[in-house]
Amino acid sequence: MIIPAEFSLIARHFRPLAAAGALDLKDDAALLTPPAERELVLTADAMVAGVHFLPDDPPDLVGRKLLRVNLSDLAAKGAVPLAYLMTVSTPRDTPEAWFAGFAAGLAADQATYGVSLLGGDTTSTPGPVSLSLTLIGHVAPDTAIRRSGARDDDGIFVTGTIGDGALGLAVARGRLSDPSGHLLDRYRLPQPRVGLTLAGIASAGMDVSDGLVQDLGHICQASDLAAEITADLVPLSDAARAAGPAWLETCLTGGDDYELLLAVPPNREAALYHAASTAGIPVTRIGRFHSGPAEVIIRTANGEPLALNRGGWSHF
Amino acid sequence: MIIPAEFSLIARHFRPLAAAGALDLKDDAALLTPPAERELVLTADAMVAGVHFLPDDPPDLVGRKLLRVNLSDLAAKGAVPLAYLMTVSTPRDTPEAWFAGFAAGLAADQATYGVSLLGGDTTSTPGPVSLSLTLIGHVAPDTAIRRSGARDDDGIFVTGTIGDGALGLAVARGRLSDPSGHLLDRYRLPQPRVGLTLAGIASAGMDVSDGLVQDLGHICQASDLAAEITADLVPLSDAARAAGPAWLETCLTGGDDYELLLAVPPNREAALYHAASTAGIPVTRIGRFHSGPAEVIIRTANGEPLALNRGGWSHF
Numbered sequence: 157m158i159i160p161a162e163f164s165l166i167a168r169h170f171r172p173l174a175a176a177g178a179l180d181l182k183d184d185a186a187l188l189t190p191p192a193e194r195e196l197v198l199t200a201d202a203m204v205a206g207v208h209f210l211p212d213d214p215p216d217l218v219g220r221k222l223l224r225v226n227l228s229d230l231a232a233k234g235a236v237p238l239a240y241l242m243t244v245s246t247p248r249d250t251p252e253a254w255f256a257g258f259a260a261g262l263a264a265d266q267a268t269y270g271v272s273l274l275g276g277d278t279t280s281t282p283g284p285v286s287l288s289l290t291l292i293g294h295v296a297p298d299t300a301i302r303r304s305g306a307r308d309d310d311g312i313f314v315t316g317t318i319g320d321g322a323l324g325l326a327v328a329r330g331r332l333s334d335p336s337g338h339l340l341d342r343y344r345l346p347q348p349r350v351g352l353t354l355a356g357i358a359s360a361g362m363d364v365s366d367g368l369v370q371d372l373g374h375i376c377q378a379s380d381l382a383a384e385i386t387a388d389l390v391p392l393s394d395a396a397r398a399a400g401p402a403w404l405e406t407c408l409t410g411g412d413d414y415e416l417l418l419a420v421p422p423n424r425e426a427a428l429y430h431a432a433s434t435a436g437i438p439v440t441r442i443g444r445f446h447s448g449p450a451e452v453i454i455r456t457a458n459g460e461p462l463a464l465n466r467g468g469w470s471h472f
Numbered sequence: 473m474i475i476p477a478e479f480s481l482i483a484r485h486f487r488p489l490a491a492a493g494a495l496d497l498k499d500d501a502a503l504l505t506p507p508a509e510r511e512l513v514l515t516a517d518a519m520v521a522g523v524h525f526l527p528d529d530p531p532d533l534v535g536r537k538l539l540r541v542n543l544s545d546l547a548a549k550g551a552v553p554l555a556y557l558m559t560v561s562t563p564r565d566t567p568e569a570w571f572a573g574f575a576a577g578l579a580a581d582q583a584t585y586g587v588s589l590l591g592g593d594t595t596s597t598p599g600p601v602s603l604s605l606t607l608i609g610h611v612a613p614d615t616a617i618r619r620s621g622a623r624d625d626d627g628i629f630v631t632g633t634i635g636d637g638a639l640g641l642a643v644a645r646g647r648l649s650d651p652s653g654h655l656l657d658r659y660r661l662p663q664p665r666v667g668l669t670l671a672g673i674a675s676a677g678m679d680v681s682d683g684l685v686q687d688l689g690h691i692c693q694a695s696d697l698a699a700e701i702t703a704d705l706v707p708l709s710d711a712a713r714a715a716g717p718a719w720l721e722t723c724l725t726g727g728d729d730y731e732l733l734l735a736v737p738p739n740r741e742a743a744l745y746h747a748a749s750t751a752g753i754p755v756t757r758i759g760r761f762h763s764g765p766a767e768v769i770i771r772t773a774n775g776e777p778l779a780l781n782r783g784g785w786s787h788f
Contacts, residue, residue, distance in 0.1 A: 182694055183619050184545040184678050185515040185609075190506035198590055199501040200606060202559035204597045229500040243518035243604040274514055281520045283599015288559040290516060290606035293501075303499050362500050378498055 165252070166278060169259040175239050175272035186275035188239060194294035197235035201225050205284035209344075210328055215254045216261030217344045218287070223265045225365065226291035227348035228414040232363040233300045234354035235293035239274045243288045245281040269350055299355040306360035306379035306419035312443040313418040313428060315349045317393040318368050322410020323403060332403070338395040346414035353431040360419035367409040369452050369464060371417055376450040379419070385443030388457040405464055408454065419445055481568070482594060485575040491555050491588035502591035504555060510610035513551035517541050521600035525660075526644055531570045532577030533660045534603070539581045541681065542607035543664035544730040548679040549616045550670035551609035555590045559604045561597040585666055615671040622676035622695035622735035628759040629734040629744060631665045633709040634684050638726020639719060648719070654711040662730035669747040676735035683725040685768050685780060687733055692766040695735070701759030704773040721780055724770065735761055 166181055174180060177187040190196060203225070205211045209218050223240065230237050246254070266272055271291070324343025326332040334340050354361060360379055364371045368390065372383050387404065396407055418439075420428050425441070432439040454462040482497055490496060493503040506512060519538050521527045539556065546553050562570070582588055587607070640659025642648040650656050670677060676695055680687045684706065692699050703720065712723055734755075736744050741757070748755040770778040 179618060179620075182690070183549075185513045185549045185551065185616070187616055188512040188514060189613070190512055196504040196506055197501045198504060198557055198608075200557040200559050200592045200604075202561050202593045202595050202602075202604065204561050204595055204599070204602070206598050207561075207596055233499075233501045235501065241514055241516040241606050243516050245518050245520050245523075245602055276516045277518045277604075279518050279520055280523055281599065281602065282522050283520070283597060283602065286518075286520070286561055286597065286599065286602035286604075288516075288518065288593075288602075288604030290557050292514075297505070300501070300503055302495060304495075374498070 165255060169255045170273065173259060173262055173266060173273040175274050178274050181275060186241070188274060191294050193297070195297045195300065197230055197233050197293045197295055197300055198290065199226050199229040200288065200290040201229070202286065202288045204286050211284065213344060215257030216264070219258040219261030220265045220345055222287050222289050223262060224346040224348045225414060226289050227269055227350055228346060228363040228365065230291055230293040231348050231350045231352065232361050232416050233295065235295045235300065237269055237271045237291060237293040237350060239272055240289055240291045241274050242276040244276070245279045245286040247282070247285070248280050250285070296355065301354045301358050301361040303360055303362050303375050303378035306375055306381055306445050307421065308381065308445060308447050310359055310419040310421050310445045311425055311441050312372070312383055312385055312445060313420055313439050313441050314364065314368070314391065315352065315416045315437050315439050316347065317391045317396065318364065318413055318415060319396045319407020319410060320393050321346070321412030321414065322406050323396055323399055325410070325412065326406065332399060334395065336395050338393060343412055346412070348414055349416045349437050352416065352435045352437050354418070357424045357427045357431060358418040358420050362417055364413040364415045364417050366411050368413065368417065369409050369454065372452045375417065375419060376452060379445065380450055381445040382448030382451055382453065383443060383445050384453045384455065386455050386457065387462050389440065389442040391438070391440040409464055481571060485571045486589065489575060489578055489582060489589040491590050494590050497591060502557070504590060507610050509613070511613045511616065513546055513549050513609045513611055513616055514606065515542050515545040516604065516606040517545070518602065518604045520602050527600065529660060531573030532580070535574040535577030536581045536661055538603050538605050539578060540662040540664045541730065542605050543585055543666055544662060544679040544681065546607060546609040547664050547666045547668065548677045548732050549611065551611045551616065553585055553587045553607060553609040553666060555588055556605055556607045557590050558592040560592070561595045561602040563598070563601070564596050566601070612671065617670045617674050617677040619676055619678050619691050619694035622691055622697055622761050623737065624697065624761060624763050626675050626735040626737050626761045627741055627757050628688070628699060628701055628761060629736055629755050629757050630680065630684070630707065630731050631668065631753050631755050632663065632731040633707045633712065634680065634729055634731060635712045635723020635726060636709050637662070637728025637730065638722050639712055639715055641728065642722065648715060650711065652711050654709060659728055662728070664730055665732045665753050668732065668751045668753050670734070673740045673743045673747060674734040674736050678733055680729040680731045680733050682727050684729065684733065685725050685770065688768045691733065691735060692768060695761065696766055697761040698764030698767055698769065699759060699761050700769045700771065702771050702773060703778050705756065705758040707754070707756040725780055
C-alpha cells in the first residue's frame with residue numbers, strides 16, 4: 157500500500173512533537189488525563205499568512221508565534237500550559253523545508269514552555285497558509301484571572317514594553333527603520349509572560365494583542381469601570397523611543413504586544429512586584445481604574461487629555 | 473469607544489452558542505472543569521472552502537459538517553462529546569448572512585449532540601473560508617477505542633452505508649445524477665455515529681473519512697494485521713447501488729463517509745449487534761482481520777481478488 161504524502165509528512169515533522177496521549181498522531185483523537193484537582197483553561201487562535209504573519213517570514217518563527225500567541229492568552233489567566241492541538245492548511249506547492257522549519261520552531265518552544273502536541277490535522281488550501289492552534293492549560297479551581305474582576309482604585313499595570321510589535325510590523329513593511337533589529341524581532345517572536353504568578357494578586361487581566369488602548373477598553377467594559385492612564389508612563393523600549401513621538405499613537409493602539417495588562421488592588425501591588433521580580437518579568441504601573449463610564453482616558457504628563465485617531469486593531 | 477465589527481459579529485452570532493465556561497466569549501480563554509474520573513478525548517479538524525466543502529454550500533451545512541466531522545472522530549473512540557473551540561477565517565466581504573447561517577447550523581447540532589462552544593477566534597483571510605474546530609469529549613479511563621487493538625480473527629464491521637459521501641461529491645461536481653438527493657445530502661451533512669457503545673465490544677476502531685480501503689489499511693498498520701473484505705458485503709445505499717458498478721471503486725476508496733469501521737472479536741459480535749440495535753445504528757460485517765502483512769485484500773463474491781486503481785484520498 158502506498159503511504160500518501162500527507163502521512164509521511166506528519167510522520168517526519170510532527171510526530172517528534174507528540175505527547176504520550178497523542179498516540180503517535182496515528183489515531184483519530186488524542187487522550188489526556190486531566191491533572192487532578194485543577195480547572196482547565198483553553199484558548200484557540202488562528203493565524204493566516206498575509207494577515208498575522210508575512211508569507212516570507214521564516215517558518216520556525218511562524219510556528220513559534222502560533223504557539224506563543226496562545227501561550228500569552230493562558231499566561232494572562234495565570235494558567236500553566238500543558239498541551240495543544242493544531243491544524244495546518246498549506247498550498248500544495250509548500251516546500252518540505254517550510255514544514256521542517258515550522259516544526260523546528262515548535263520543538264524549540266515546546267522545550268521552553270513545557271508543552272507538547274496532542275493532535276490535529278493537515279490539509280491543503282488553494283489560499284494562503286492558514287494555521288489554528290488550541291492550547292490547554294490549568295489553574296487551581298476558581299483562580300483563573302478574568303477580564304471582569306477589576307475594582308475601583310485598582311492600579312493598571314503592564315509587563316515589558318508596549319508598541320514594539322506594531323512598530324516591528326511597520327519595519328517589516330519598510331515604513332520605519334530598525335537599526336538594532338529589536339522591533340522586527342518583537343513583531344516576529346512574541347515573548348509570552350508565562351510564569352508570572354497572578355492568582356491572589358491581579359483582580360483582572362488579559363494579554364495585549366489588539367493594542368493597549370483597545371484591550372484596556374475591554375477590561376473597562378467587562379469590569380464596568382473607567383481607566384485612566386498617563387501616556388508618559390507607558391513603558392517603551394529604547395528602539396520604540398528612538399522612532400520618535402510621531403509613532404507614540406502606534407505604540408498605544410497597535411497590536412501584537414503580547415504583554416500582560418493587569419488590574420491590581422493597592423494592597424497587592426507589593427505582591428505583584430515581588431512575583432514579577434521572582435519571574436524576571438518587568439512590570440510598570442501606568443494608571444488606575446475608577447468608577448465611571450467604561451472608557452479609556454489617556455493623559456499627557458501635564459494632565460491634558462490625549463485624543464487618538466484610532467482605538468485599536470480589529471480584523472474586520 | 474467604537475466597538476469594532478469583529479466583536480459585534482461574535483456577539484450576535486457566536487455568543488448564543490457559548491458554554492458557561494466560555495465567559496461569554498469575552499475573555500482570552502475559557503474554563504472547563506473536567507468531568508470527574510474520566511479521561512479526555514480530543515480531536516481537531518480543519519475545513520477549507522474549495523477543498524472540504526464548496527464555496528456556495530449553504531453555510532448552515534458548513535457549520536454542521538465542521539462539527540460533525542469532529543463528532544465522528546470522537547464517536548469512533550467511544551467518547552461522549554462535551555465542548556469545542558473553533559477558529560473562523562473569512563474573506564472581508566463575507567456577508568453577515570453567511571455567519572448567521574453558519575451559527576444557526578452549529579446551534580442546531582449543539583442541541584442534537586449536547587455540545588457547546590467554549591471559545592475561539594475570528595479573523596479575516598485573503599483566501600477562502602478556513603475553519604478549524606477542536607472537540608473535547610471523555611471516556612471512562614483506559615476505555616478509548618484505538619486503531620491499534622485489532623486481533624487475529626476479529627470481524628470487520630462498518631456502520632451505515634459506504635460511498636455516499638464520495639458519490640455526493642461527484643453529484644455536486646455534475647458528474648453523477650442523484651434523483652433522490654440522498655447522495656448530495658450525505659456529502660454535505662455527515663451523520664456521526666455518536667452514541668454507539670464501543671467500550672468492551674470493539675477491539676479497534678476509527679471513522680471512515682479518507683475512504684474505506686485506505687482507512688482499513690490504517691487499522692492494519694496500527695494493529696499489524698491483514699484485512700480481508702468482500703466487496704459485495706460492503707453496505708451501499710439504494711442511491712449508490714443505482715449509480716451502477718462503475719462507481720463501486722469510488723464507494724470503496726472515496727472519502728467523506730463518516731461511518732465507523734470497527735474490529736470486533738467473534739465473542740463480542742452479539743454485543744455489537746445489541747448495542748447497534750439500542751442506538752438505532754445499522755452495522756454490517758464485511759470481512760475479517762488475520763495474521764499477515766499489513767494490507768487490505770478485497771475479494772469479489774466468488775473469491776477473486778479485486779484490484780483497485782487508487783487506495784484512498786490524501787490531501788497532499
